[in-house]
Amino acid sequence: MQKFLLQADDLDVLIQVIAREGHRLIGPTLRDGAIVYDDIHSVSDLPRDWTDDQEKGRYRLRKRGDGAYFGYAAGPHSWKQFLQLPRRPVWRAERDANGVQIIAIEEMAPRLAFMGVRSCELHAIAIQDRVFLEGPFRNDDYDKRRQPLLLIAVNCTAPAATCFCTSMNTGPEVTLPADLTMTEVMDGDAHYFLIDAGTGRGEHILKQLPLTPAQARQQALAQKSIQHAAEQMEQGPRSFDSSDVKDLLYRNYESPEWELVADRCLSCANCTMACPTCFCSTVEDTTDLTGENAERWERWDSCFTADFSYITGGAVRADTRSRYRQWMTHKLATWHDQFDSSGCVGCGRCIAWCPVGIDLTEELLRIREMENQ
Numbered sequence: 001m002q003k004f005l006l007q008a009d010d011l012d013v014l015i016q017v018i019a020r021e022g023h024r025l026i027g028p029t030l031r032d033g034a035i036v037y038d039d040i041h042s043v044s045d046l047p048r049d050w051t052d053d054q055e056k057g058r059y060r061l062r063k064r065g066d067g068a069y070f071g072y073a074a075g076p077h078s079w080k081q082f083l084q085l086p087r088r089p090v091w092r093a094e095r096d097a098n099g100v101q102i103i104a105i106e107e108m109a110p111r112l113a114f115m116g117v118r119s120c121e122l123h124a125i126a127i128q129d130r131v132f133l134e135g136p137f138r139n140d141d142y143d144k145r146r147q148p149l150l151l152i153a154v155n156c157t158a159p160a161a162t163c164f165c166t167s168m169n170t171g172p173e174v175t176l177p178a179d180l181t182m183t184e185v186m187d188g189d190a191h192y193f194l195i196d197a198g199t200g201r202g203e204h205i206l207k208q209l210p211l212t213p214a215q216a217r218q219q220a221l222a223q224k225s226i227q228h229a230a231e232q233m234e235q236g237p238r239s240f241d242s243s244d245v246k247d248l249l250y251r252n253y254e255s256p257e258w259e260l261v262a263d264r265c266l267s268c269a270n271c272t273m274a275c276p277t278c279f280c281s282t283v284e285d286t287t288d289l290t291g292e293n294a295e296r297w298e299r300w301d302s303c304f305t306a307d308f309s310y311i312t313g314g315a316v317r318a319d320t321r322s323r324y325r326q327w328m329t330h331k332l333a334t335w336h337d338q339f340d341s342s343g344c345v346g347c348g349r350c351i352a353w354c355p356v357g358i359d360l361t362e363e364l365l366r367i368r369e370m371e372n373q
Contacts, residue, residue, distance in 0.1 A: 001196050003219055004211035006182070008191035011069065012043035014152075017208045018113050023150050026082060027115035028072065033061060035075040037082070040115060047072060054160035054348065056357030067191060070116055070184050073160035074347040078276030079114055079121055080128060083145050087299040090283065095292045107141075113150035117178065119171035120163075120345040122153055124276035126176055130339045131279050150201060153178035157225040162348030164238040164361055170345045172229040180205060183222040194222045238351075238361040242332075242342070248368060249333040253325070257367045262321035264356045269302035271350035271358075272327065277343050280308065303327050328363065 006014065018025050019041075027040040030047045040046065051072045053060045064071050089105045117125075129146065132139035156165075156172035165171035174181045179202035183194040194214050197203040233239060272278040282301040287294045301308055304323050309316035317323045335343035344360070351359050 001198075003194050003196045003214040004206065004209075005214045005218060006193040006195045006209060006211055008067075008069070008184075008193065010210050011046075011193065013209055014205070015040060015043060015115075017205055018115075018150065018152075021113075021150075021205065022111050023113035024110045025113045025115055026079075028070070028075070030061075034059065035061070035072050036077050037075070037079065037114075037116075043069075046070075051158060052160060054162045054352040056162070056351055056359050057354055058357075059352050066186050068158075068184055068186060070154045070182075071158045073156070073158060073163055074118070074120070074349050074352075076274055076349070076353055078274070078347075078349070079117065079125060080276055080279075082112055082114075083125070083149075084128065084132070084139075084142055084279060084281075084300075085298075087297060088141065090296040090298050092296075093294040109141075109144040109148070111148040111150075112145065113152065115152040115154075117151055117153045118156045118347075119153070119174045119176070120156075120165040120168075120347045121276055122151070122174060122176040122178060123168075123170040123345045124347070125151075127277045127339065127341060127343060127345070128279060130341070131277075151178040151180070153181045155181065155183040155222070155226050157184065157229050159229050159233055160348060160352070161236065162238070162351040163233055163346060164236075164240070164348060165346035166230050166233040167238070167240050167242050167361075168342060168344055168346035169242075172233070173226045178202075183226065185218065185222050185225060187218075187221055192218070194219060238348075238359070240361055240364060245342075245364060246333040246336050248364070248371070249329045252367050252371055253329070255367050255370055257363065257370055258321045258325045260366075261324055261358060261363055262319065264358055265304075265320050265324050266356060267304045267306075267320050267323055268355060269304040270353045270355060272302040272304060273300065274349040274353045275331075276345065276347060276349070277331075278302070282308070303330070328360065331360075332364075 025040045026037050028035050028047050029038045029045050035047050046069045048069050049064050049067050050061055051064045091104050094101050132142040153174045155174050177198050179199045181196055185192055197206050280301045281298050284297045303326050317326055331343040
């Protein structure tokens with residue numbers, strides 16, 4: 001595949017081309033002490049020269065000192081907030097002299113473009129595609145947002161200490177299709193992006209950019225940066241063999257580790273809210289004081305909430321032990337049976353944003369150790 005060179009000074013040209021194509025561009029930006037995804041209007045909105053330090057229950061920003069635009073790892077929010085909306089109206093009902101009228105609410109979906117999508121996040125979007133678009137139960141609202149989506153992926157060269165995408169075979173190099181794929185390179189005083197197209201839409205955008213063909217040395221430097229990121233994770237404490245995790249968890253459904261982690265878990269649902277693949281939702285019905293108007297809203301929910309598994313007679317999972325076990329076993333084991341893949345992409349968000357520092361990779365290690373005792 002032909003790779004081209006886009007100088008860092010010309011990155012704003014790419015942003016403006018995407019805007020002229022009629023897309024609402026979403027990308028990384030600084031807000032509230034974090035790197036979050038929001039509207040991008042110019043290159044000045046990007047978190048240039050900022051990175052994130054992450055550990056169990058800890059997230060801090062710091063300056064890099066090299067001017068990189070995409071030199072950070074996973075922030076607190078994922079792309080799912082723009083495809084599976086956190087809260088949306090489903091229908092409204094009105095009562096008049098002729099009875100009750102149910103009116104479906106059809107919202108116009110914007111033509112979105114995501115800039116800065118990492119490989120793990122591409123895998124997360126692909127997982128949600130399988131959940132919402134394949135099989136007999138399609139989510140039409142997700143579909144109308146997903147279809148026009150333009151994906152600008154960026155190879156990861158700056159993983160956080162909480163990242164373990166190499167263990168989940170989801171990164172750091174982009175391997176799934178994207179309209180455009182970029183790799184940011186700092187080479188002395190030179191600062192540029194290697195860029196290539198993966199679709200016809202991507203090729204159409206490339207034709208509007210000031211590009212030069214990438215030389216072999218420049219491609220080698222880009223690949224070296226990606227390889228260095230992979231080595232950081234492979235040599236880190238959170239690297240593990242995921243090939244037998246499904247069977248491991250099935251064998252240890254009654255492991256004493258579930259009790260130990262439940263003693264720390266707050267059932268706050270932070271892990272599921274930050275996770276890029278968790279998709280559980282519920283509906284809320286409201287009626288105004290007159291009784292003449294009612295609405296139904298869909299909103300995100302979590303298997304950690306007390307009401308999520310409530311049925312007549314009580315909750316199926318009434319304690320924290322059973323809820324944490326449900327989440328982790330579903331994510332890493334039963335997800336394979338439902339959707340033919342793991343539900344975890346190794347982004348590490350659940351580790352960084354757990355207020356008590358519960359680490360999924362450590363829990364797997366402890367379950368394995370207890371099994372072998």
